[in-house]
Amino acid sequence: METTVQQFPPFREGAADHSHASHDDHGHGEHAEPNFWQKYIFSTDHKVIGIQYGFMSLCFMLFGFFLMLLMRWQIAHPGVPVPVFGPILERILGQPAAGGSISPELYNSFGAMHGTIMVFLGVVPLAFAAFGNYVVPLMIGAPDMCFPRINMASFHAFFLGGVVMLVSFFIPGGAAQAGWTSYSPLATTIATNGQAFWLVGMVLLITSSLLGAVNFIATIIQLRAPGMTWMRLPWFVWAQFVTAFILLLAFPPLEAAGVLQLMDNLAGTSFFLPTGLAVGGQLADRSGGGSPLLWQHLFWFLGHPEVYVLILPAMGIVCEVIANNTRKPIWGYKSLVYSVLAVGFLSFIVWAHHMYLTGMGQKIATFFQATTMMISVPSVIILTCMFLSLWGGAIRINTPMLFALGFLPMFGIGGLTGLPLGLAACDLYLHDTYYIIAHFHYVVAPGTIFALFAGVYFWYPKMTGRKMNEFWGRVHFWCSFAFMNIVFMPMFVQGIKGMLRRMSDGGVNYSAARVPNAIDALPGSAMQMNGIILWAAVCLGIAQIPFIINLFWSISHGEKVGTNPWRATTLDWQTPTPPPHGNFTHEPHVAHGPYEYSAPGAAADFTPQDAPADKPTTAH
Amino acid sequence: MDIPYTIKNRPDTGLYNAKLGVWLFLASEVMLFGGLFSAYILLRVGAPTGTWPHGWLDVRLGTVNTLLLALSAITTLLAWASCKVREFGKFKFFHACTILLALTFLGIKSYEYHDKLVHYEIQLNNGKIADGHLVEKSADFNLAKKTGSVTLHGHEVETHAELMDLRSEEAKKAVHAELIIPASEIKHMENYGPRHNTFTAIYFTLTGLHALHILGGTLVIFYFWGPGRKMWQTEPERFTNRIEVSGLFWHFVDLVWIFLFPVLYLT
Numbered sequence: 001m002e003t004t005v006q007q008f009p010p011f012r013e014g015a016a017d018h019s020h021a022s023h024d025d026h027g028h029g030e031h032a033e034p035n036f037w038q039k040y041i042f043s044t045d046h047k048v049i050g051i052q053y054g055f056m057s058l059c060f061m062l063f064g065f066f067l068m069l070l071m072r073w074q075i076a077h078p079g080v081p082v083p084v085f086g087p088i089l090e091r092i093l094g095q096p097a098a099g100g101s102i103s104p105e106l107y108n109s110f111g112a113m114h115g116t117i118m119v120f121l122g123v124v125p126l127a128f129a130a131f132g133n134y135v136v137p138l139m140i141g142a143p144d145m146c147f148p149r150i151n152m153a154s155f156h157a158f159f160l161g162g163v164v165m166l167v168s169f170f171i172p173g174g175a176a177q178a179g180w181t182s183y184s185p186l187a188t189t190i191a192t193n194g195q196a197f198w199l200v201g202m203v204l205l206i207t208s209s210l211l212g213a214v215n216f217i218a219t220i221i222q223l224r225a226p227g228m229t230w231m232r233l234p235w236f237v238w239a240q241f242v243t244a245f246i247l248l249l250a251f252p253p254l255e256a257a258g259v260l261q262l263m264d265n266l267a268g269t270s271f272f273l274p275t276g277l278a279v280g281g282q283l284a285d286r287s288g289g290g291s292p293l294l295w296q297h298l299f300w301f302l303g304h305p306e307v308y309v310l311i312l313p314a315m316g317i318v319c320e321v322i323a324n325n326t327r328k329p330i331w332g333y334k335s336l337v338y339s340v341l342a343v344g345f346l347s348f349i350v351w352a353h354h355m356y357l358t359g360m361g362q363k364i365a366t367f368f369q370a371t372t373m374m375i376s377v378p379s380v381i382i383l384t385c386m387f388l389s390l391w392g393g394a395i396r397i398n399t400p401m402l403f404a405l406g407f408l409p410m411f412g413i414g415g416l417t418g419l420p421l422g423l424a425a426c427d428l429y430l431h432d433t434y435y436i437i438a439h440f441h442y443v444v445a446p447g448t449i450f451a452l453f454a455g456v457y458f459w460y461p462k463m464t465g466r467k468m469n470e471f472w473g474r475v476h477f478w479c480s481f482a483f484m485n486i487v488f489m490p491m492f493v494q495g496i497k498g499m500l501r502r503m504s505d506g507g508v509n510y511s512a513a514r515v516p517n518a519i520d521a522l523p524g525s526a527m528q529m530n531g532i533i534l535w536a537a538v539c540l541g542i543a544q545i546p547f548i549i550n551l552f553w554s555i556s557h558g559e560k561v562g563t564n565p566w567r568a569t570t571l572d573w574q575t576p577t578p579p580p581h582g583n584f585t586h587e588p589h590v591a592h593g594p595y596e597y598s599a600p601g602a603a604a605d606f607t608p609q610d611a612p613a614d615k616p617t618t619a620h
Numbered sequence: 621m622d623i624p625y626t627i628k629n630r631p632d633t634g635l636y637n638a639k640l641g642v643w644l645f646l647a648s649e650v651m652l653f654g655g656l657f658s659a660y661i662l663l664r665v666g667a668p669t670g671t672w673p674h675g676w677l678d679v680r681l682g683t684v685n686t687l688l689l690a691l692s693a694i695t696t697l698l699a700w701a702s703c704k705v706r707e708f709g710k711f712k713f714f715h716a717c718t719i720l721l722a723l724t725f726l727g728i729k730s731y732e733y734h735d736k737l738v739h740y741e742i743q744l745n746n747g748k749i750a751d752g753h754l755v756e757k758s759a760d761f762n763l764a765k766k767t768g769s770v771t772l773h774g775h776e777v778e779t780h781a782e783l784m785d786l787r788s789e790e791a792k793k794a795v796h797a798e799l800i801i802p803a804s805e806i807k808h809m810e811n812y813g814p815r816h817n818t819f820t821a822i823y824f825t826l827t828g829l830h831a832l833h834i835l836g837g838t839l840v841i842f843y844f845w846g847p848g849r850k851m852w853q854t855e856p857e858r859f860t861n862r863i864e865v866s867g868l869f870w871h872f873v874d875l876v877w878i879f880l881f882p883v884l885y886l887t
Contacts, residue, residue: 143621146637214644222625222637248648256655263825268815271659271822289671289818294662298655582621 044148045581049155050134051463053125054456060162061122061449062544067114069537074102075506076534096174107504108177109194113165115180116198119306120205121162123448127313128247129158129212131455132240134463136216138572138579139234141225141588141610146218154211161204168197179502181303184272184295188264189279199262206255209247216244225571225610227590232609234570234594235336239316242344243309250305250348257298264290271295293358300351308347310444312340314407314451315382321404321454322386324568326393327605329595332385339378339385346375356424357431365424372422379415383408394598399473403454406481407447414442417492432502435495438488446484453477453547460551461565465577466558472546479543486536490529497526506530569596569606627858642865646872653876656829660822660883673819674887675786676812681732682885685725689874692721696841696867703860708852711863715845718870722838729831736812736820740772741783742801743808750776750799751783754811766804773798823884830880833873840866 043049070089073082079101082089086100096106137145145151168175173192176182187195220241224233233241260271268286272295275288323330330336352360352368386408395401417439420426430436453476461467499507499522507530511522564573569592575584591613598605624630625637633640664672695717702710735753742750752774761768775794777783785791810816814824844862851859 142623144623146623147641148623150641210645210648214641214648217644218637218641221633222630222635222640223623248644249651252648252652253655253658256652256659259825259829260656260659263814263821267813267821267824269821269825270815270818271663271825287815287817287821289663289667291662291666294659297662298659301655 042152044144044152046133046137046145046148046151047463047579047583049151050130050132052155053133053158054130056159056162057122057126057130060117061126064114064117064122065541065544067110067117069541070102071107071110071114072530072534072537074107074504076530078505078508093169093174102504104504105174105177108179108502109169109175109192111502112176112179112182112198113169116165116176116202118444119180119310120202121158121165123310123444123452124209124306125158126452127317127448128209128216128240128243128309129154131313131317131452131459132212132216132243135459135572136237136240137219137223138462138575138583139237139570140220140223140228141571141584141590142219142223143582143584145215146222147215150211151215154208154215157204157208157211161201161208164197164201164204168194168201171197181299182261182295183299184261184264184290184292185274185277187261187295188273189277189284193265196262196265199258199265202258203255206251206258209251213244213248213251216240217248220244225588225590228571228588228609229590231334231337232590232593235319235330235333235340236313236316238337238340239312239319242340243312246305246309246312246344246347250302250309253298254302257295260298261295293355296355296358297352300354301348303354304351305347307440307443308343310448311411312343314448315340315386315411317451317455317458318386318404318407320568320570321400321458322389323595323597324458324566325396325398325401325404326389327396327597328389328393329593329597330385331389331391332381333593333595335381336385339381342378343375343382346371346378350375353422353427356427369423373419376415376419376422383412383415398457399468399470399477400454400458402474402477403450403457406477407450407454410442410446410450410484411448414439414444414447417442430495432500433495434491434499434501437501438491438495441488441491445488446481450480453480456551458566459572460554460558461561462572462577462579464555464558465560466554466556467561467565468550468554468558472550476543476547476550479546480540483536483540483543487533487540490533494522494526494529497522499526564608567604567606569608570594571609574608574610627855627861636861638861638865639868642868646868649872653829653879656822656826657879657883660826663818663822667818670781670784671817673784673786673817675791676819677823677885678732678735679885681728682881685728686877686881688721688725688728689877692718692725693871693874695721696870700860700863700867703856703863706856712845712849715841715863719838719842719845722834722841726831726834726838729827733824736824739812740770741810741812741816742770742772742806744776744801744805745807746805748776748778749780749783750774750801752796752799755798761803763803763806763809769800769802770806770809771798771800775799826880826884830873830876833876837866837870837873841870 040048040052043052070082070085073080081100082102086097089097089102090100093106096103096109102110133145133151137143165175171193173194175192175194176187176198177190177192178187178195182195182198220233220237260269263269264271264273270286270288270290272292273284273286273288273290274292277284277286277288319330319336350368350371352364353372356365356368417435421430421436421439457468457473500510503510507522507527511524511527561577563575563577566573571588571590574588588610590609592607592609592611594609596602596607596609599607623637625635627636629636695714699711699714699718702708702714738754740750740752740754744750750772752772755771755773757770758768761770773796775796776799777794782790812820814821844859844866848862849859851862
């Protein structure tokens, strides 16, 4: 590898041409500054696109959270008009929110859209597209992404997909109501075109992530700076690399499924509709002959790898923050690399563990149970490496580190509670209960989202040149940490007691309150938790206000810092702040591993990756 | 700011950026069509005996279309080779052939679609089934009001099952004639569109998506052949790369048809 590096032509082809061209650019720039549209809307600069993605996805996450608050109100107080927002809802949505209370249909579409927005418009764009776009080219020493215009197209497809999803709230019949999983035949038989909007929106989002994934992989393979060998890549880049492959290969089958379901909904075909389907007591006017199970297979072939799309970039962020704040190399870098590759591969062969309840047969269930147990091994290795990295470190506690430290136990809880779900015997009981909701929210909400907050606080100084306020950052962390757990911990109990998800009355019709001696009825204690969860969720929302204010206030009022305030080793901190168009003022030549902290004999407690090598190596 | 390796290969990967990009894109396309072919297999294996149609498509037209695409793959390759040896005239000629072949393919495909959309299966009140191509509908034809009549060129059969295997000897012996059917005798009338049954559904979806790919590929090739050819004057090497990359996509689309043809026409 080292000798190959030596044979490289100059990193920037035609250095003479380049200086000429850049001079031209410069001259041009003096005459005509790019206007607002060129600079912020139709930008091809990966840093601007990263911030566009980040801003949009944070807005979508807030919106998705708000939908959830309305649902939690309905669960805790079924049929009671929503305070404050009820009249607004009625004015905007009309009949489904009659009297300011949430009808079961509206509850269903809120549920479907909360899941869709959080996954496809919130967390994936923030974790993959926003952080990936901003940080990956900087980390590998590239001037930009491989295909800047495709990068812009990717954001525009994402934006359009988001618009289509939001517009569907206002069409007659309202947004999609069949859950974020859109199981057929439900998704075809509900009388609303919201599902068609959902599918078109998904096709746009899939296009966006396809363009993004191609761009990321090509960039990481082609544009690494000289000396940036594979084993010198920061682990964050590895995580993004594997994530991009998952997006590239797992999303298209959902696109295929989406096209088929769109045909079912618009052209009257029966891909997912069985023979003899009756709707409302009437035999449906359909040819039949389709397979509802086919949808589930195609959906979960994306759906499970998608979980790793949500979690791997988050782990990457946590890895960078921990290495930086423990001031020592990350423990087991190679294990981390091989583990993330193993997770990426295995994630493609575990999908049917979402489908034990379909009666798939013992042999197939056994296969998927085995692969599911296998994938927990590399996941645990990753988490263990991060825990062990803390050992013996001179830990600096700051807001990003707090969020990263919070991620570890929270993701641990989410991961470990997933094991019973991977085994068919207990999954049959727990399937479709609040236990599932608690499990995957622990992975994604206090897990991934905490890591994303860590990333925002960590890279904010690179984007703006100022730090976010430390005190309010800590307030944000501790309040979020407390309320997240009060929201999700009781759901484990509710689920084990048998409370099903997707009940628009929060289980009232199902509970012992109505039928005191019924077998399998919910005890009153499980029902009372709904009230606690509601108010904890409201407090969780209030706890985000310091973050939002901090985010905007610090742009102009935060503490001014230099280019490398965290004293970090990776290349993203060896550029001016904010990085100029083209990213680097010098040609980075990488001579060090990604985490050379506190190296014995070094001048400082960190050695930047592009610092000159101590002794001459073949790389130069 | 210049992005490295847009034209020249990176030494350790042996690829320029766009070539790697298009291969990744094709990997994703394989998964897209892979998902659809899997759906085809699952639906066909799950279909009860006798419900999957055979011989509904014209093998002769399918064969012609296969040959057209195979030929276009050759002209695409030659167009790229012409660029490589810097013979722009030959490039223009070969890609003109590619575009013509692609348009002929789409023309034949449209004719086949049209043939299916005017093909009706009519369930009659006497329990029989009239099946054939629409000749004309009378001016006052209205199924709901039971007025007027419809003329088909086809035949009457006793059961639906007789229509399922058109390759059988019985089906080949059937005598087709003009049938005039009054609306009052019609119980249900449906063309061979996507909603007719699972076969037509997957046929229209798979070939429709493939035709969209052909259309997209043709537009890109036409762009390089027409307005985009200016790049040849300034950056012939980059232009050649573009022809290679679009050619890779074109070969993939041809390859999909090589799978579609036997799966839909021959089995």
